[in-house]
Amino acid sequence: xxxxxxxxxWDWLDDVPDPxxxxxSLVDLGIIRDVRWEEDTxxxxxxxxxxxxxxxSVINLDIETALRGHGIDKLELRRQLSPxxxxxxxxxxxxxxLEDYGIAPPQPAGGPAxxxxxxxxxxxxxxxxxxxxxxxxxxxxxCLEPFDYFKCI
Amino acid sequence: MTHDEALLQFxxxxxxxxxxxxxRVSEWCGHAPVLEEDIALANTALDLIGQTQLWLGLAADVxxxxxxxxxxxxxxxxxDFRNVLLVEMPNGDFGQTLMRQFLFDAWHxxxxxxxxxxxxxxxxxxxxxxxxxxxxxxxxxGDTVVGLADGTEESHARMQAALDYLYPYVGEMFLSDAxxxxxxxxxxxxxxxxxxxxxxxxxGRIVDTATLTLPDGRFTHKGGRDGRMHTEHLGxxxxxxxxxxxxxxxxxx
Numbered sequence: 001x002x003x004x005x006x007x008x009x010w011d012w013l014d015d016v017p018d019p020x021x022x023x024x025s026l027v028d029l030g031i032i033r034d035v036r037w038e039e040d041t042x043x044x045x046x047x048x049x050x051x052x053x054x055x056x057s058v059i060n061l062d063i064e065t066a067l068r069g070h071g072i073d074k075l076e077l078r079r080q081l082s083p084x085x086x087x088x089x090x091x092x093x094x095x096x097x098l099e100d101y102g103i104a105p106p107q108p109a110g111g112p113a114x115x116x117x118x119x120x121x122x123x124x125x126x127x128x129x130x131x132x133x134x135x136x137x138x139x140x141x142x143c144l145e146p147f148d149y150f151k152c153i
Numbered sequence: 154m155t156h157d158e159a160l161l162q163f164x165x166x167x168x169x170x171x172x173x174x175x176x177r178v179s180e181w182c183g184h185a186p187v188l189e190e191d192i193a194l195a196n197t198a199l200d201l202i203g204q205t206q207l208w209l210g211l212a213a214d215v216x217x218x219x220x221x222x223x224x225x226x227x228x229x230x231x232x233d234f235r236n237v238l239l240v241e242m243p244n245g246d247f248g249q250t251l252m253r254q255f256l257f258d259a260w261h262x263x264x265x266x267x268x269x270x271x272x273x274x275x276x277x278x279x280x281x282x283x284x285x286x287x288x289x290x291x292x293x294x295g296d297t298v299v300g301l302a303d304g305t306e307e308s309h310a311r312m313q314a315a316l317d318y319l320y321p322y323v324g325e326m327f328l329s330d331a332x333x334x335x336x337x338x339x340x341x342x343x344x345x346x347x348x349x350x351x352x353x354x355x356x357g358r359i360v361d362t363a364t365l366t367l368p369d370g371r372f373t374h375k376g377g378r379d380g381r382m383h384t385e386h387l388g389x390x391x392x393x394x395x396x397x398x399x400x401x402x403x404x405x406x
Contacts, residue, residue: 048203048282050199050200050203050286051200051203051204051206051207051282051283051286052199052200052201052202052203052204052206053199053203054199081207081278081279081281081282082274082277082278082281082282083281084278084281084282084285085282086285126189127189127190127192127193128193128289128292128293129189129192129193129195129196129197129293130192131192133196133199133200137189137192151289153285153286153289
């Protein structure tokens with residue numbers, strides 16, 4: 001087949017959900033660092049969110065499955081460590097989707113801006129760690145709902 | 154000692170520290186005092202194991218005989234490990250586990266901060282990645298040490314006992330030998346001895362806030378980072394960690 005444009009590949013990857021937080025795509029998460037053709041091989045560079053995140057291998061498998069499904073035969077996935085992933089790379093679309101899903105998006109101040117359920121700012125940190133390496137556990141003091149906060153790194 | 158031999162030793166020291174501490178912390182999985190702490194400990198262990206894959210993966214590349222990070226973790230015996238004794242010490246109670254974590258995190262964060270400017274880009278990029286995770290570990294272990302020590306009479310006494318027990322293992326992190334000299338000469342890593350002042354300032358600040366008393370003596374147990382003599386605890390740890398590969402050599406899924 002003729003080489004598809006890298007823009008097309010980015011669009012395809014934007015349809016691949018994060019395995020742990022399926023409302024956002026891998027592109028929203030900011031972990032796809034580069035897509036390029038090297039002769040007849042499509043090279044996709046991926047950076048891990050956390051070095052021990054168990055989703056990393058699933059993510060690689062999902063990328064491969066999606067791109068092979070679109071007819072890409074020669075594919076190489078590269079691990080790129082530097083620059084290290086930062087939550088600044090979350091897309092605006094991704095941040096909005098996180099909040100709609102009930103996960104407070106990362107804030108430079110180091111804690112959630114408001115409760116994703118009721119909007120209250122009366123919040124309490126329960127634990128610096130949550131259900132996945134990228135999240136912390138918070139609670140709203142008004143609606144009393146516990147919620148995940150996407151850690152800012 | 155050739156440059157590559159020294160580099161290999163250095164990488165094993167970094168990777169074995171995170172591997173052995175990561176395994177120790179993972180022993181709490183399902184046993185921590187409350188669910189949130191259980192999850193926090195498991196996540197810390199996960200970060201450390203992830204960093205281990207990077208360090209021991211690079212160590213295997215430098216060794217150049219086709220081995221992998223998994224081979225390095227599961228197919229070496231106690232005398233091959235290069236972790237400091239501190240990280241192989243038993244968990245004890247929850248307070249002792251968090252004190253050990255704090256004493257290591259403080260060193261780890263300072264060391265990784267230096268390694269970000271390593272002349273070897275492979276080392277620098279691992280340090281850049283790991284230092285973000287370790288800054289988070291340090292914040293949590295420091296806060297928890299303060300919270301427990303400046304807590305009840307019982308929790309204070311336990312934290313002071315943990316500090317008294319573990320402090321004689323701190324000095325080993327700052328010893329220097331021929332491996333370190335080679336790493337310094339090549340611009341790959343700093344002289345560990347040069348990190349002590351910054352460490353003392355950091356640990357001193359937290360210990361004061363925590364209302365604890367730092368032991369006077371500077372005597373240090375040693376023999377882990379050069380592999381001369383580990384404690385009896387490492388072998389017991391390996392019987393658990395390496396059980397599957399020993400019972401079913403080559404097993405994979």
